[in-house]
Amino acid sequence: MSTITTEELSETTLLRFATAGSVDDGKSTLVGRLLHDSKSVLTDQLEAVERASASRGQEAPDLALLTDGLRAEREQGITIDVAYRYFATPLRRFILADTPGHVQYTRNMVTGASTAELTVVLVDARNGVVEQTRRHAALAALLRVPHVVLAVNKMDLVAYEEKVFAAIAEEFTAYATELGVPEVTAIPISALVGDNVVEPSANMDWYGGPTVLEHLETVPVSHDLSHCHARLPVQYVIRPQNSDHPDYRGYAGQIAAGSFHVGEQVTVLPSGRTSKVAGIDLLGEPVDVAWTTQSVTLLLEDDIDISRGDLIVPTKDAPATTQDIEATVCHVADAPLTVGHRVLLKHGTRTVKAIVKDIPSRLTLDDLSLHPHPGQLVANDIGRVKIRTAEPLPVDSYSDSRRTGSFILIDPNDGQTLTAGMVGESFAAPEPVKDEADDDGWDF
Structure with missing residues (x-):
């Protein structure tokens, strides 16, 4: 790959994308292969990976170590935090968020995909679409990620069978479309071997679509230039x-x-x-x-x-200003969010006092069912909330603008981030209960 000049880099577009998938589906290996085969890995980084791989008794470099940077991750062989990587090709610059696959790290995927314009969802070809796959598709739909890539990985372990890929692609696409995902592109790959990651596969001549990198380089990126109001x-x-x-x-x-x-x-x-x-x-x-x-x-x-x-x-x-906000939120803190919780709400550069007036429902991502009026949200929960702010805020709907339609809730005591919210997003929540007035200094 040719060297990228500063002038060329300044003219390329930027794509933010995230990876998601179940444990051991090969997310970190895919990212490592993508960085390695696109010549985006520094020599000393590759040497460090080779040494770490040799110390573990592996003959070939474990490319997953390029993203699994935490010691705890390397010891467990899993990704437990969002790993951000920056790389570029002559056609585009990239910010990549490699997110964990464990269900208890749902909040990490929300963090990584919240600003993404594309999400790569990995599926093990041997296992097909599983519960965690459906969770990630649901999160991509809730977060309004405009482009989803289904990467059917480990095709080398199913003899590169076209019918295996076709069945998985059909099932996932039907499910994602039902959720409202606007675009799904399915690609059969082997991250370990390198098939269809950067270079086309010689083992799957039945596939005529783009490689993962080709799609990342050519997928349209809007950056909200045309369809969002100026803010x-x-x-x-x-x-x-x-x-x-x-x-x-x-x-x-x-x-x-x-x-x-x-x-x-x-x-x-x-x-x-x-x-x-x-x-x-x-x-x-x-x-x-x-x-x-x-x-x-x-x-x-x-x-x-x-x-x-x-x-x-x-x-x-100009958007309307309001003190009453209804939103879908993902709770990210270990301490629960409860009805009556006194919080700070940060929207853009403005931070105001607020009260959680009601939690109408909690979403079960396994089957998209609703648990009405749970009373609280715990870590990784996704639910609907009603919030009353001390001052009027000019908020957009999240479907109109992911930047000015989002907010975070903060603990006023220690500054800890509690919850990430999306204004106006809903999933057929039941009718909210009548608010009960509070009689303290936080009743707005």
Whole structure:
């Protein structure tokens, strides 16, 4: 593979993707093979893997060790944490999240896939679609991951039989489609041998589709440029203390969705004050337009009281503000989340006090059944919640924007993250019970 120049790298697109699958389906081996065969592994990294493999009595390098970086993972031979890897080809840059397969690490997959635009779900060709496979498909649907790749692994252990692959692909695709996954691409592979990972397989001439890397390099990446309303959570107000720009007042932040243009009328939320974009500074230089993921400074025509936590949006696409939020959440903390729990809710750059008013249901991922009014959510649980905030928040639906339609709940006592939430997402929850008023200082 040719060396990538800085100029070429700056022109490539970025794809964030995650891997998921049951224990021993070969996720880490696939990732290791992908990095190794795409020439994305440094020499010293490969030498370290070779030494570690030899110390365990293995003749060939165990490519899974390229991602299983924790000592506890190496000793158990499983992935127990989300391992992030960064690599690039001449066509695209990648951020990869290798997530655990154990059911008790469901929260880790939610973390890894929450920002992913593609999820690779691995299935052992010998076992087919199992319960954990269905869990991962359900999570991909809930998290609105737009592209799912079904990688049927270990095809070398089933004699590369086409009918084995076809049966698994048909079953998974039907299930994922029922859940609402918009696109499934099935690829037969052997991560251990390298079939259809980076190079086409000579053992499966009946398959005419792309390899895993070819699909990753060519799958469309939208980055919310066209279908999401523009949103800029304000991180910092810039007032330089120099005589060159005595009246400079800029509002800095990373654009969460859409694009902003000079001359565009905007609204500042939650105050509702309006103005026009007088200028946009990007890396210290003025530009006429800026878009999603760019960190910019907006200058407005009017002097408005704006501070960290405010949201700047186009006036024509301004979301409504609310103190009552209904959402689907994944509980990530060991301590349970209960009805009446006092929390901090962080949305964008704004953090406000909030109360969990109700937990209408908990989802059982095994069969997608609902447990009504469980009273609490424990680690790895997914459920519906109703939250009342102390201040109005401008929130989007998660289906409209994964950035401004998401939030986290924080323990106000120690700052621990409790729960990750998706505004408006639902799974046919039962009617919520009537809220009961609280009589303390957290009743909003």
